[in-house]
Amino acid sequence: MTETSRKTALVTGASSGIGAAYADRLARRGYDLVLVARNVERMEELARRLTAETSRKVDVVGADLTKSQDVARVEDRLRGDSADRPARYNAGMALTGSVITAPAADLERLIALNVTAPTRLATPAGNAFAERGQGAIVNVASVLALVSELLDGAYNGSKAYLLTFSRWLGLQLGPKGVYVQALLPAVTRTEVWERSGMDIGMFPPQVVMDVYDLVDAALVGFDRREDVTIPPLVDEDQWKAYDKARLALQPGFQNGTPAPRYRLKVSP
Numbered sequence: 001m002t003e004t005s006r007k008t009a010l011v012t013g014a015s016s017g018i019g020a021a022y023a024d025r026l027a028r029r030g031y032d033l034v035l036v037a038r039n040v041e042r043m044e045e046l047a048r049r050l051t052a053e054t055s056r057k058v059d060v061v062g063a064d065l066t067k068s069q070d071v072a073r074v075e076d077r078l079r080g081d082s083a084d085r086p087a088r089y090n091a092g093m094a095l096t097g098s099v100i101t102a103p104a105a106d107l108e109r110l111i112a113l114n115v116t117a118p119t120r121l122a123t124p125a126g127n128a129f130a131e132r133g134q135g136a137i138v139n140v141a142s143v144l145a146l147v148s149e150l151l152d153g154a155y156n157g158s159k160a161y162l163l164t165f166s167r168w169l170g171l172q173l174g175p176k177g178v179y180v181q182a183l184l185p186a187v188t189r190t191e192v193w194e195r196s197g198m199d200i201g202m203f204p205p206q207v208v209m210d211v212y213d214l215v216d217a218a219l220v221g222f223d224r225r226e227d228v229t230i231p232p233l234v235d236e237d238q239w240k241a242y243d244k245a246r247l248a249l250q251p252g253f254q255n256g257t258p259a260p261r262y263r264l265k266v267s268p
Helices: 017-028 040-056 068-080 104-132 154-176 211-224 236-253
Strands: 007-012 030-038 060-062 087-090 137-142 178-183
Touching: 007 017, 007 068, 007 104, 017 030, 017 211, 030 040, 040 060, 060 068, 068 104, 104 137, 104 154, 104 178, 104 236, 137 154, 137 211, 137 236, 154 178, 178 211
Parallel strands: 007 030, 007 087, 030 060, 087 137, 137 178
Antiparallel strands: none
């Protein structure tokens, strides 16, 4: 990403929470903005405030990223813009209940928002950035991408997908000058808890992160060009050891016969 005088960032989920906090911080870093979310009224209010406070240009795009036709409109916006544009995908949702009890329509919306939309948007963004030899894509996953035991399973699985996809994308696009960051928040004070019917008050206050603290930390990781940023994790060596152990498994997958423990024992 070049430090030009008119940098632009496209931010999804920008009407509240992490997306709105990113919009605020990026405007103060000198970025023009394209804000994408369903709630146009709230984005317009945010746009007016940021323009007044930072003099940056802020466009608003109303879109429901669970709907294919709305994703297509954002794809067109990414294809058609020749500006230096980092793309930050912050939209997301959690289930009310669990994957066992949630209505099928809610499961479809969760997968559309947390999996399908960021995958689709990465294509025009990644191609445009690679053609210019610069740009960045930031996907907001979750520490639950690394945890199988908590919450509803479908949410964790969707964030695990986004983590894996982001790292793969970084390997593909990095040599072409495109940086990809996966952000893994833990418990963060946003409206997603209320919308999912969960009480954030069930967590001890000391484990709940302020949304601006999260985004400020994410931007430190962005400046460091981390491929994975985990703001709540104090001991970075734990993540490095986990990732090293994961990589160490790979040679063991290259085996054309079952491991001895899986071979049938034939009685004489």
